[in-house]
Amino acid sequence: MVGNIVLNIQNVDKTFGGLQALSNVNMQIEEGKIHAIIGPNGAGKSTLLNVCIGRLEPTSGTVRFDGEIITGKAPYEINQAGVVRVFQTPEIFPELTILENVMIPALAKRDGAFSFNPFKSMSDETDIFKEAELVLEDMGLIDQMYDHSGSMSRGDKRRLELAMGLVQRPRLLLLDEPTAGMSRADTNATIETLIRIKERGMTKVIIEHDMHVVFSLADKISVLAQGAIIAEGAPDEIRGNPKVQEAYLGGAH
Amino acid sequence: MNFFKLSPRDALLMVVFAAVVLLAPIWMKPFGAAYPDLLQKFAIFGLFAIGFNILFGLTGYLSFGHAAFLGIGSYTTVWTFKLLSMNPIPAVIFGTLVAGLFAVLIGFVSLRRTGIYFSILTLAFAQMCYNLAYSVLTPITNGETGLRVLRDDPMLLDKALGVVQEGSPIGSFFGINMRGYPAFYFCAVILIIGFFISLRIFRSPFGLKLRAIKSNQNRMRYTGFNTRPYLLWAFVISGMYAGMAGSMLAVTDPLAGAERMQWTASGEVVLMTILGGVGTLIGPMLGAVLIKYFENIFSAFNESALHDMFSFLPSWLETVMVTVVHPFVGEGWHLTLGSLFMVIVIFLPGGLVEGATRLFKRRKSDGVTNKNSGSEN
Ligand SMILES: Nc1ncnc2c1ncn2[C@@H]1O[C@H](COP(=O)(O)OP(=O)(O)OP(=O)(O)O)[C@@H](O)[C@H]1O
Ligand SMILES: [Mg+2]
Numbered sequence: 001m002v003g004n005i006v007l008n009i010q011n012v013d014k015t016f017g018g019l020q021a022l023s024n025v026n027m028q029i030e031e032g033k034i035h036a037i038i039g040p041n042g043a044g045k046s047t048l049l050n051v052c053i054g055r056l057e058p059t060s061g062t063v064r065f066d067g068e069i070i071t072g073k074a075p076y077e078i079n080q081a082g083v084v085r086v087f088q089t090p091e092i093f094p095e096l097t098i099l100e101n102v103m104i105p106a107l108a109k110r111d112g113a114f115s116f117n118p119f120k121s122m123s124d125e126t127d128i129f130k131e132a133e134l135v136l137e138d139m140g141l142i143d144q145m146y147d148h149s150g151s152m153s154r155g156d157k158r159r160l161e162l163a164m165g166l167v168q169r170p171r172l173l174l175l176d177e178p179t180a181g182m183s184r185a186d187t188n189a190t191i192e193t194l195i196r197i198k199e200r201g202m203t204k205v206i207i208e209h210d211m212h213v214v215f216s217l218a219d220k221i222s223v224l225a226q227g228a229i230i231a232e233g234a235p236d237e238i239r240g241n242p243k244v245q246e247a248y249l250g251g252a253h
Numbered sequence: 254m255n256f257f258k259l260s261p262r263d264a265l266l267m268v269v270f271a272a273v274v275l276l277a278p279i280w281m282k283p284f285g286a287a288y289p290d291l292l293q294k295f296a297i298f299g300l301f302a303i304g305f306n307i308l309f310g311l312t313g314y315l316s317f318g319h320a321a322f323l324g325i326g327s328y329t330t331v332w333t334f335k336l337l338s339m340n341p342i343p344a345v346i347f348g349t350l351v352a353g354l355f356a357v358l359i360g361f362v363s364l365r366r367t368g369i370y371f372s373i374l375t376l377a378f379a380q381m382c383y384n385l386a387y388s389v390l391t392p393i394t395n396g397e398t399g400l401r402v403l404r405d406d407p408m409l410l411d412k413a414l415g416v417v418q419e420g421s422p423i424g425s426f427f428g429i430n431m432r433g434y435p436a437f438y439f440c441a442v443i444l445i446i447g448f449f450i451s452l453r454i455f456r457s458p459f460g461l462k463l464r465a466i467k468s469n470q471n472r473m474r475y476t477g478f479n480t481r482p483y484l485l486w487a488f489v490i491s492g493m494y495a496g497m498a499g500s501m502l503a504v505t506d507p508l509a510g511a512e513r514m515q516w517t518a519s520g521e522v523v524l525m526t527i528l529g530g531v532g533t534l535i536g537p538m539l540g541a542v543l544i545k546y547f548e549n550i551f552s553a554f555n556e557s558a559l560h561d562m563f564s565f566l567p568s569w570l571e572t573v574m575v576t577v578v579h580p581f582v583g584e585g586w587h588l589t590l591g592s593l594f595m596v597i598v599i600f601l602p603g604g605l606v607e608g609a610t611r612l613f614k615r616r617k618s619d620g621v622t623n624k625n626s627g628s629e630n
Contacts, residue, residue, distance in 0.1 A: 053475060079477035093468035104465050107458055108477035116486060118459040123260055125458060164476070
């Protein structure tokens with residue numbers, strides 16, 4: 001039985017000049033599941049997520065979230081609808097503290113796309129502070145939360161990114177290689193966190209090169225190669241699929 | 254009330270700031286700056302820079318046209334004097350509001366672009382205002398002569414209330430004439446209120462979001478914020494501060510001229526903010542005071558004053574010194590300002606406040622070994 005479809009990607013094409021980055025991609029993401037997208041470098045995985053969050057407009061095709069078309073909407077509208085992206089290269093606010101980095105998305109979730117409150121004090125935002133603290137605790141960043149985020153290690157920045165996404169408790173979380181650049185221990189801790197959130201029923205799309213991560217997390221896997229989906233199914237089916245072996249698993253990795 | 258609630262640290266800052274401003278006539282004496290005209294300038298340009306910093310310091314958007322709002326504030330104030338009353342309260346209120354209105358228009362258009370293109374758009378708007386004031390709008394601005402209050406102006410409110418003034422019209426706060434020390438204290442109180450509002454904005458979620466926009470605007474969009482209205486509000490607030498400063502210029506001297514809107518005036522507030530420390534609370538005020546102080550000293554020198562100063566030297570050396578120094582003083586004061594600015598930007602890019610913080614930190618770490626203190630502005 002197929003559950004409720006949260007994200008529905010239909011016939012999406014994307015070309016950059018002469019390069020066909022995505023060709024006729026169809027993908028359905030089920031509510032509450034973890035859906036992994038794998039594929040070699042340059043396959044178009046990040047491009048697909050960019051199309052989903054409004055960073056790029058598809059050349060043709062549509063993306064629906066909860067049945068509503070989100071292609072062509074502004075990135076902030078898509079975020080406010082409940083689709084949150086964790087970036088492949090850390091996108092943080094380097095001049096702000098770690099705590100502030102997490103409080104900002106929490107404010108976006110509570111106050112919406114715009115709210116004018118120049119006479120409120122941040123020190124009165126105890127709810128926001130508690131939410132941020134909770135997530136930072138989860139990600140093991142609580143001890144350094146008053147430090148500037150710009151000077152963190154790359155692995156810590158990835159965890160901060162994840163914290164920024166999680167604090168918004170999105171309906172759909174899009175993770176672009178969340179463990180890239182992390183130590184083995186941090187990777188394992190992150191997987192544990194992701195599994196825990198899975199139990200809370202947050203739907204996730206995850207791009208990952210690390211097969212250990214993919215097979216321990218995913219309910220369903222889509223394989224992307226040269227902009228097209230070449231296979232899709234449960235982890236066991238994908239592992240045994242010869243086409244995948246050839247395009248990806250048996251490759252240079 | 255919640256509005257006045259400050260953290261103990263900020264409350265202390267507020268008290269110290271107010272005390273320093275209100276006692277300026279006393280502690281400025283040793284510096285030879287304790288006369289009301291100059292003190293008024295400190296307060297007025299301090300307010301201008303504090304407001305400018307809300308845009309430039311928090312969002313990073315560098316406006317090169319804020320003098321336009323200064324001029325608009327001045328013109329509106331003189332018109333309020335002419336039409337309504339010589340009381341500075343309605344004059345300052347209207348000056349601030351009208352400048353705010355113009356800021357909505359100019360901000361709405363200019364904020365469609367970022368970086369250098371934004372700066373150029375604001376500059377273009379300000380130059381437009383400046384040129385219009387000299388040409389098409391002369392009926393409103395009185396062109397090169399400047400707009401002044403005349404004895405036979407309507408002053409409807411004053412007439413209705415039976416307020417009469419002897420002599421040439423001057424701003425009058427319920428009978429207290431707006432010149433000398435009373436005018437300074439009027440400006441000082443507005444400055445303190447302006448500083449308080451700026452402090453509240455810095456500590457608010459709104460202020461935090463503005464700093465985040467400066468840090469990474471794209472990320473803000475993917476985080477769910479519509480950044481444009483935030484920027485517009487910051488622009489309008491800083492425009493209103495500029496309008497208020499312009500109003501106070503006209504309150505202390507009821508005359509408005511277009512030269513107030515020239516690009517050099519816009520550039521000056523940029524210098525003040527950078528000199529003191531962009532994005533810091535007290536930096537802009539500090540920068541404004543320093544620039545106005547040195548302007549006052551340097552521009553007062555003329556050739557004969559220089560000869561007096563170097564008269565202790567042998568006469569050939571005296572001539573050499575006077576020749577070397579002369580281009581930097583009097584009319585040439587801007588040359589000094591430019592050099593000073595270069596020195597600051599090269600050696601202290603964070604401005605004086607950063608310099609002071611660095612000095613303070615070094616002394617602290619000399620005393621306490623291996624203690625990493627958390628960073629604070
Ligand atoms: N903005 C862009 N302009 C032009 N070409 C782009 C752009 N973004 C991506 N591409 C190209 O599209 C192709 C797909 O890139 P994409 O980043 O989606 O790959 P990926 O699957 O995420 O790879 P990786 O595993 O390395 O992250 C690549 O050839 C890339 O060079
Ligand atoms: Mg990628």
